[in-house]
Amino acid sequence: xxxxxxxxxxxxxxxxxxxxxxxxxxxxxxxxxxxxxxxxxxxxxxxxxxxxxxxxxxxxxxxxxxxxxxxxxxxxxxxxxxxxxxxxxxxxxxxxxxxxxxxxxxxxxxxxxxxxxxxxxxxxxxxxxxxxxxxxxxxxxxxxxxxxxxxxxxxxxxxxxxxxxxxxxxxxxxxxxxxxxxxxxxxxxxxxxxxxxxxxxxxxxxxxxxxxxxxxxxxxxxxxxxxxxxxxxxxxxxxxxxxxxxxxxxxxxxxxxxxxxxxxxxxxxxxxxxxxxxxxxxxxxxxxxxxxxxxxxx
Numbered sequence: 001x002x003x004x005x006x007x008x009x010x011x012x013x014x015x016x017x018x019x020x021x022x023x024x025x026x027x028x029x030x031x032x033x034x035x036x037x038x039x040x041x042x043x044x045x046x047x048x049x050x051x052x053x054x055x056x057x058x059x060x061x062x063x064x065x066x067x068x069x070x071x072x073x074x075x076x077x078x079x080x081x082x083x084x085x086x087x088x089x090x091x092x093x094x095x096x097x098x099x100x101x102x103x104x105x106x107x108x109x110x111x112x113x114x115x116x117x118x119x120x121x122x123x124x125x126x127x128x129x130x131x132x133x134x135x136x137x138x139x140x141x142x143x144x145x146x147x148x149x150x151x152x153x154x155x156x157x158x159x160x161x162x163x164x165x166x167x168x169x170x171x172x173x174x175x176x177x178x179x180x181x182x183x184x185x186x187x188x189x190x191x192x193x194x195x196x197x198x199x200x201x202x203x204x205x206x207x208x209x210x211x212x213x214x215x216x217x218x219x220x221x222x223x224x225x226x227x228x229x230x231x232x233x234x235x236x237x238x239x240x241x242x243x244x245x246x247x248x249x250x251x252x253x254x255x256x257x258x259x260x261x262x263x264x265x266x267x268x269x270x271x272x273x274x275x276x277x278x279x280x281x282x283x284x285x286x287x288x289x290x291x292x293x294x295x296x297x298x
Contacts, residue, residue: 057109071160077115078156082168084124087134089231093248094136097169107285149180157192167200199291206236219263239277
């Protein structure tokens with residue numbers, strides 16, 4: 001029985017990129033030697049983990065062995081969440097959509113019970129990249145965005161994910177995800193399925209109804225918009241982002257300046273902001289998980 005140390009050592013040597021000399025050496029191997037090398041590589045790919053894994057649903061936080069074992073255990077839904085970096089006003093950090101998805105994708109995957117999240121896609125269409133109006137906005141072209149979506153989805157499929165789910169936290173992302181899911185389903189021919197989940201973004205957009213009817217929070221002016229008071233921010237976004245880190249909405253600085261409110265709704269104290277955010281995460285998770293299961297026919 002080979003030790004875990006021997007297996008890991010051989011694994012590192014096997015998976016490291018080959019130097020030009022090593023590549024030349026491989027070309028000089030006999031068919032028998034090549035077969036032996038391939039056998040050893042397969043042995044490495046199926047080697048057991050030498051240590052316990054961690055409790056995370058984020059693919060980039062897991063080792064490749066942990067991802068392999070999670071897929072083998074039945075976690076075959078891969079979620080691709082698209083955010084953005086843009087102008088949001090004087091209080092909210094530019095990565096607002098990414099921070100929301102940091103909270104939401106984790107909650108959605110855990111509620112599903114058989115899903116993992118790809119790293120949040122932070123670069124999305126935010127307008128013409130050569131004519132950015134607000135400092136801090138980062139944009140890619142629509143064709144770039146769609147090609148990255150397609151490549152990441154194919155990466156997930158190639159390693160055993162049978163369902164790839166697209167959710168987006170920004171309006172400019174929706175058409176690209178919808179079109180890419182349709183294209184992938186045609187290309188995959190049933191060997192895997194892509195799902196664009198419009199409900200994540202569109203159903204009770206910005207949680208306007210929930211905030212009023214369930215939490216009794218009435219923003220001004222009384223219209224359902226994420227830019228009611230010039231700022232690209234509202235109670236929905238401020239409170240969800242606060243659950244990841246109150247500094248991302250500048251909670252301390254705003255309280256010191258007497259500006260800890262948005263759209264005429266007082267947010268403080270911070271514990272209350274986070275409590276509102278947690279209620280919103282649970283609400284939007286229920287919407288999204290239901291829609292994913294319906295799309296998958298479960």
